[in-house]
Amino acid sequence: MSEPAPVFRRIAIAGNPNTGKSTIFNALTGLRQKVGNYPGVTVEKKTGRFFGSHGEAMELLDLPGSYSLQVRSPDEAVSRDVLLGSVPGTPRPDAIIAVLDASNLDRHLYLVAQFLELGIPVIVALNMVDVAEKRGLVIDLLALKNSLGVPVIPMVASRGQGLIELKQALSRATLQTSDQRAQLPIVLEREVAALSRSLKGHAGSVRAEAMLLLSLEDDRLAAELKGDTALLAEIHAARERLKLSGLDPIAAPVDARYAWVSEVCASCIHRQGEDSHGLTFSDHVDQILTHKLWGWLAFIGMMALMFVCIFVVAKWPMDWITAGKDWLADLVRAHMGAGDLRSLIVDGVIGGVGNVVIFLPQILILFFFLGLLEDSGYMARAAFIMDRMMSRVGLHGKSFVPLLSSFACAIPGIMATRTIENRNDRFVTILVAPLMSCSARLPVYAVMIALLMPASNVWSKAGVMLCMYLIGIVAAFVMAGLFKKTILRGETPMLLLELPPYRAPVVRGIVQRMWERAVIFIRRAGTVILALSIVLWALLHYPKPTTPEPTPSEILSHSIGGRMGHAIEPAIAPLGYDWKIGIGLVASFAAREVFVSTMGQIYDIEDAKAENEDLRTQMRDERRADGTPVFTPLTCLSIMVFYVLAMQCLSTVAIVRRETNSWRWPLFQIGYMTALAWIAAFVVYQGGHLLGFR
Amino acid sequence: MGDDAPNAVPQNEPEPLSGLQPGQRGKVTAIDVPGSMRGRVMEMGFTIGTMIEVVRFAPMGDPMEFKVRGAHISLRKTEAAGIRVQRI
Amino acid sequence: MNATTQQILAAVAVIAALLYLILRARKKKDCGGGCDCGPKKPQGK
Numbered sequence: 001m002s003e004p005a006p007v008f009r010r011i012a013i014a015g016n017p018n019t020g021k022s023t024i025f026n027a028l029t030g031l032r033q034k035v036g037n038y039p040g041v042t043v044e045k046k047t048g049r050f051f052g053s054h055g056e057a058m059e060l061l062d063l064p065g066s067y068s069l070q071v072r073s074p075d076e077a078v079s080r081d082v083l084l085g086s087v088p089g090t091p092r093p094d095a096i097i098a099v100l101d102a103s104n105l106d107r108h109l110y111l112v113a114q115f116l117e118l119g120i121p122v123i124v125a126l127n128m129v130d131v132a133e134k135r136g137l138v139i140d141l142l143a144l145k146n147s148l149g150v151p152v153i154p155m156v157a158s159r160g161q162g163l164i165e166l167k168q169a170l171s172r173a174t175l176q177t178s179d180q181r182a183q184l185p186i187v188l189e190r191e192v193a194a195l196s197r198s199l200k201g202h203a204g205s206v207r208a209e210a211m212l213l214l215s216l217e218d219d220r221l222a223a224e225l226k227g228d229t230a231l232l233a234e235i236h237a238a239r240e241r242l243k244l245s246g247l248d249p250i251a252a253p254v255d256a257r258y259a260w261v262s263e264v265c266a267s268c269i270h271r272q273g274e275d276s277h278g279l280t281f282s283d284h285v286d287q288i289l290t291h292k293l294w295g296w297l298a299f300i301g302m303m304a305l306m307f308v309c310i311f312v313v314a315k316w317p318m319d320w321i322t323a324g325k326d327w328l329a330d331l332v333r334a335h336m337g338a339g340d341l342r343s344l345i346v347d348g349v350i351g352g353v354g355n356v357v358i359f360l361p362q363i364l365i366l367f368f369f370l371g372l373l374e375d376s377g378y379m380a381r382a383a384f385i386m387d388r389m390m391s392r393v394g395l396h397g398k399s400f401v402p403l404l405s406s407f408a409c410a411i412p413g414i415m416a417t418r419t420i421e422n423r424n425d426r427f428v429t430i431l432v433a434p435l436m437s438c439s440a441r442l443p444v445y446a447v448m449i450a451l452l453m454p455a456s457n458v459w460s461k462a463g464v465m466l467c468m469y470l471i472g473i474v475a476a477f478v479m480a481g482l483f484k485k486t487i488l489r490g491e492t493p494m495l496l497l498e499l500p501p502y503r504a505p506v507v508r509g510i511v512q513r514m515w516e517r518a519v520i521f522i523r524r525a526g527t528v529i530l531a532l533s534i535v536l537w538a539l540l541h542y543p544k545p546t547t548p549e550p551t552p553s554e555i556l557s558h559s560i561g562g563r564m565g566h567a568i569e570p571a572i573a574p575l576g577y578d579w580k581i582g583i584g585l586v587a588s589f590a591a592r593e594v595f596v597s598t599m600g601q602i603y604d605i606e607d608a609k610a611e612n613e614d615l616r617t618q619m620r621d622e623r624r625a626d627g628t629p630v631f632t633p634l635t636c637l638s639i640m641v642f643y644v645l646a647m648q649c650l651s652t653v654a655i656v657r658r659e660t661n662s663w664r665w666p667l668f669q670i671g672y673m674t675a676l677a678w679i680a681a682f683v684v685y686q687g688g689h690l691l692g693f694r
Numbered sequence: 695m696g697d698d699a700p701n702a703v704p705q706n707e708p709e710p711l712s713g714l715q716p717g718q719r720g721k722v723t724a725i726d727v728p729g730s731m732r733g734r735v736m737e738m739g740f741t742i743g744t745m746i747e748v749v750r751f752a753p754m755g756d757p758m759e760f761k762v763r764g765a766h767i768s769l770r771k772t773e774a775a776g777i778r779v780q781r782i
Numbered sequence: 783m784n785a786t787t788q789q790i791l792a793a794v795a796v797i798a799a800l801l802y803l804i805l806r807a808r809k810k811k812d813c814g815g816g817c818d819c820g821p822k823k824p825q826g827k
Contacts, residue, residue, distance in 0.1 A: 068737040072730045106763040107739055217730045251725070254736045258744075286766075292753045339788030344795055384768050388754040391770065494731050494773060495757050496738060499766040527802075534799035542796075 007049075008056035010091060011170060014079060014115070015099030016108050017065035018377070018500040020127045023157040023509055024099060025062045028167070035516070038087060043078045045090070052171035061093060069114045070212055072220050075421065083118055084209055085202045092202060095121040095175050097166070102132035102139060102154070103501070105265055112148065113182045113257040117211060119204030121175035124152045125166055130159075131503070135280060136271060144268040149178030158506045177204075182260035187245040188214075188252050191238045198234055214238060215250045282377075282501040289381055299385050302378070303404055306369050310362050310408035317361035325354035340541070348537030353530055359411050359651060360518060366405050366412040367517050371510030373401075374419070377502045387495055393477050394484030396420060396493050399429045403476065406436040407469075410652050414659055415517060422493040428483045430659060431669055434652055435476040437469050437644055440592040444643045447599075451619060452636035464640075472644045475676065521655070532650045539564075540587060561586050575642065575681040576635035578624060588648045595643075638685040646677035706781045712758065712774040714748045720779025721745055727776035739763040740777055 015021045026033075029048025036045040046062040063079045071077045078087070085092025096115050100108040115122045124144075132139065145152045151169045155162025184192065195210035213235055216224060225232050239249040288294045329346045336342040373379045379401065387397030398420050406413030410433045417433070420426040445468055449461050540561040545554050556562045565583030572582055580599075588595040599619065622630040647653070647670045656666040708723040722744050727735050739762040740746065747761040757770040769777075 068734075070733060070737060072734065104764055107765050110737065110739075215733065217733055220730055250733050251736055251741065254733070255741055258739070258741055290750060290753065290759070295753050337784070337788075339785040340792035341788035341795075344792040348795075380768075384752050384757065384759070385754070387768075387770070388752065388756045391756075494734060495768055495770045496731075496734055496773070497757075497768040498738075499759060499768055501766075531799040531802045531806075534796055535803070538796040538799075 006057070007059045008052065009094045009170070010059045010061065011095045011097060012061045012063050012082065012093035013097040013099065014063040014083075014111070015065060015097075015125075016067055016101070016104075016111060017498070019065070019099045019101045019108070020157045020506075021065060021099040022062070022513075023506050024097070024125060024127070024155070024163075024166070025060060026509055026512060027157060027160060027163055029060055035520075038078055039089065043075050050167075053168050054171055056171065058170065061090070066111070068111060069208075070216065071224065072217075073421075073423070075423065077224075080212065083115075083120065084205050092205075093120065095123060095170065097123050097125050097170070099125045099127055102126050102129045103135055103137060105139075105269060106261065109261040109264060110257055113260055114208070116148070116150075116178050116181045117208040119177055119208070121177050122148075122150045123166070123169050123175075124148060124150055125157075125162070126152055126154045127157050127162075128503075129154045130156045131501075138270045140268045140270070144264070147180065147264040147267055149180035150176075158504075182253075182257045184256045185247060185252060187242060187247060188256070191242060195234065195238055198231060211253055214242075215253045217250060280501065285502055286381070286499070289378070290384065295381075295385060299382065302373075302382075306366075306373075307404070307407065309365050309369060310405070310412075314361040314365050314408070318358055321354065321358050321361070325350055325358075343541065344534065344537055348534045349530065351533060351537075353533075357522075359409060360522070362409045363412040363415070363521055364514055364518055366408065366416065367514040368510060370401065370405075370416055371513055372505050375503075375505035375510060377500045379419075380497055380499045383497055384499060387497075391495075393481035394425075395428065395480060396422065396425050397495065397497070399425060402429055403433060403436055406433040406438060409438050409440070410434040410436070410649070411521075411655050414652070414655050415521070417659070424484070424488040425493055427660060427665065428480050428488050430656055431483060431488075431665070431672075432476040432480045434647055434649070434669070434673065435472045435479065435645060437472040438592075438649075440649065441468075441643050444588075444592055444595050445640055447595075447619075448636040448640045451631050452633045452640075454620075468640055468644050471641065471680075475645055475680075479672075479676070529651050529654050532654070536561075536587075536589065536650070556583060571678075574686065575678065576632070576638045576685040578630055580622075581630075581639065585642075585646075585648075588643075589650060592643065592648050634685055634688040637688070638681045641684045642677045642681040644677075645673060645680055647673035708778040708780050710775040711746060711748075711760075711769075711777040711779050712771040714779070714781070716748050716750045719745060719747045719782045721782060722777060723780050724778040725776065726778065727773065731773065731776075735769075735773070735777065738767055739765065740767075745782070746777075746779060 013021055013025055025046070025048060028050040030050075032050070033046065033048040036047070037043070038045050043064060048060045048062070050058055050060060052058050061082070063082060064075075066076065066079055069080045069083065071080050081087045082090050083093065083096070096118075098112050098115055100112070112122065112124065126139070126141075126144075129139070139154075141152055141154060153162050153166045153169055155166065157163070191214065192207060192210045195214060196206040199206045199209050199213075201209050213221070213224070221235065222232065225235075242249045242252065289298050329350050332342060332346050332350070336345070370379070373382070379398075382401060383397030385397070386400040390397050390399050399417070402413045402416040402420070404413075405416055413433045413436070414430050417426045417429045420429060445465055449464055453460060453464070538560075540559050541555060542559055544550070545558040547554065550558070557566075562583055564586050565581075566579045568582050568585075569577075569579040572585070577585075584595045584599050619631050620629070624630055653666045653670065656669060657663055660666070709720075711720060711722075714720055722740055722742050724742065725732055725735060725740065744762065749759040749761055749766065751758055752768075757768045758774055759766055759768050760774075
């Protein structure tokens with residue numbers, strides 16, 4: 001990847017999560033940002049450009065927020081490796097901006113201790129000084145600067161304060177490395193020095209690398225060293241020697257760093273007013289929000305609000321988009337004579353693209369909401385509350401919100417799984433998300449329920465619908481548990497969740513991120529979905545019947561898609577379906593709602609909709625060869641159950657493919673969900689027969 | 695490293711952190727947590743000699759919320775069980 | 783545009799779509815470092 005212009009300096013920005021790192025990154029780089037990836041991992045590589053005080057071009061690399069440079073998974077290795085300069089394609093940064101929360105120096109300085117070990121110039125951005133001041137903390141900046149040996153810039157990034165000073169510090173002709181660092185016990189220091197000599201890294205950072213390797217637990221060490229048995233043996237030997245001297249190789253560096261942190265804090269921080277037992281504003285809020293009763297109510301209220309926003313508020317823009325789509329289709333129909341291309345454009349292209357764009361309002365709203373929850377700190381509380389239920393199936397509390405969002409639409413739900421750090425967990429969540437009945441299934445449920453129980457009152461109908469939702473939820477949890485025990489096996493990840501202090505969300509940043517995601521969705525998924533829609537159109541229109549002026553139903557039956565419907569009839573007959581329903585199933589792959597309009601096409605009804613009386617009458621009167629009705633109550637139930645569990649959404653497939661970076665997972669997902677749907681529908685239909693229903 | 699404050703209660707037996715109730719405090723004496731959990735837990739601030747305060751249990755009973763070095767960290771009971779503390 | 787022209791153009795579009803999908807599937811397989819592909823995790827806050 002070639003750079004457009006030479007860069008004066010490369011800087012990495014790093015720090016704990018929740019320190020406002022992204023705010024600083026955005027403030028410095030504005031719109032000059034680029035998203036790429038690191039080879040072999042699913043972590044984003046986010047870079048941006050800004051100009052220093054003298055106009056020189058600087059590149060800023062946003063490293064993922066982390067609590068330590070110690071590595072325990074390939075994804076976490078990124079930060080460490082970038083800073084050690086061992087990532088191909090990413091040169092070692094010339095400097096690090098360490099972003100700290102001024103109210104939390106007791107812990108945030110830990111990471112700084114590790115940065116200082118690297119031998120790279122560090123500049124400390126002491127963020128959120130306003131909050132610290134309100135809490136009565138007085139930080140002696142000069143003392144801090146001296147203790148760390150690096151420039152310290154006080155900032156309130158959300159208000160833009162301190163940015164100029166930060167730029168100035170970054171633009172100095174030479175940046176100096178600090179000579180301050182945590183003091184290690186002599187025995188440990190000796191081992192680190194010895195090990196450094198055997199490492200082939202950048203001269204400045206081998207010491208840091210040695211320290212990290214010495215304190216890496218056995219179960220990760222082998223994977224890290226990738227078969228370098230000599231080095232592995234050396235590290236083990238060093239560890240034995242340390243143990244003999246009475247040191248714990250894993251605890252010793254951690255203790256040393258924290259001891260240093262305590263010293264630095266003691267000399268620089270003075271508390272006024274608030275004693276360490278005092279309750280902060282956050283504490284008070286938490287007493288309500290995580291309360292046994294009120295916490296639950298608040299949580300349910302919050303989730304309900306999010307839900308309503310996605311379902312209801314999104315409806316207006318979605319209706320506009322549908323109207324726009326229809327208007328465009330009419331326009332084309334008016335200006336182009338009947339023919340294949342017109343059909344392709346109207347049904348394939350406009351229909352296909354429409355199916356993509358229609359998700360946009362829900363994605364935007366969901367991501368906005370998620371951004372608010374995340375930034376304010378409430379998201380951690382949601383995970384805290386739901387963790388018990390999630391960990392029963394081996395998931396992390398963080399899986400809850402993506403699954404909940406999937407009730408509106410699985411696509412933003414799946415995109416929201418990015419917050420789940422553990423790869424296996426994330427994939428399991430992605431795999432089961434579509435089982436949570438999305439809004440596209442509603443039209444299908446509506447038609448089937450109307451056929452199933454035309455005379456029943458609203459409550460019974462709602463009850464049946466609720467049952468469908470429950471089936472989906474139960475299936476999701478069961479499959480999640482199953483996957484975690486089998487193919488995506490892994491221990492239930494540690495919770496180890498930080499509950500950050502509540503703070504006001506930075507709306508600008510949220511909007512920017514929301515927009516980013518939407519653009520990525522449109523560009524990536526959109527192109528694939530468009531292509532797939534065209535192909536699907538072809539499947540439903542070729543080959544053409546030889547009769548002149550064929551009706552829509554004739555075209556359908558004659559096409560490959562139609563033949564597929566016929567062909568799968570033996571497979572779906574045990575579920576109570578006939579080939580016409582079979583075609584409906586095939587066509588639904590584009591979008592579940594298409595089932596209704598496809599049924600309309602088959603029964604030669606123009607522009608069929610769920611509320612359409614004609615369609616329902618037609619379907620009710622439809623008879624098989626032996627005279628029995630096709631759409632018996634049992635068949636309707638079977639169809640509904642099938643739809644609850646089947647994977648039938650091109651767009652979702654495209655998103656899953658993108659999020660998992662391979663075709664393997666979406667194909668597997670289609671496979672297992674189809675099997676699940678078939679089995680369930682089979683059980684419902686045959687079981688119903690056995691019990692005497694029809 | 696001996697006892698510090700003169701008004702500390704006479705030596706309590708170290709017990710698992712998961713056994714403490716909200717409001718109670720303990721000083722870490724050992725971290726018997728398996729595998730890579732151990733290092734993570736320590737780096738989050740649960741080191742030997744650190745004072746931990748139990749803030750609350752989650753509404754469903756698990757996980758637990760602790761105050762460690764000024765930050766609020768949540769651990770599951772099974773995870774906290776490996777951390778042995780001396781009640782203060 | 784008469785029906786035959788439409789037919790031809792439609793067929794072309796379908797083939798183009800198929801080719802696009804196939805090429806894309808190939809490209810993903812050997813996507814190494816540097817190209818803008820693959821799933822992403824968000825940065826810290």
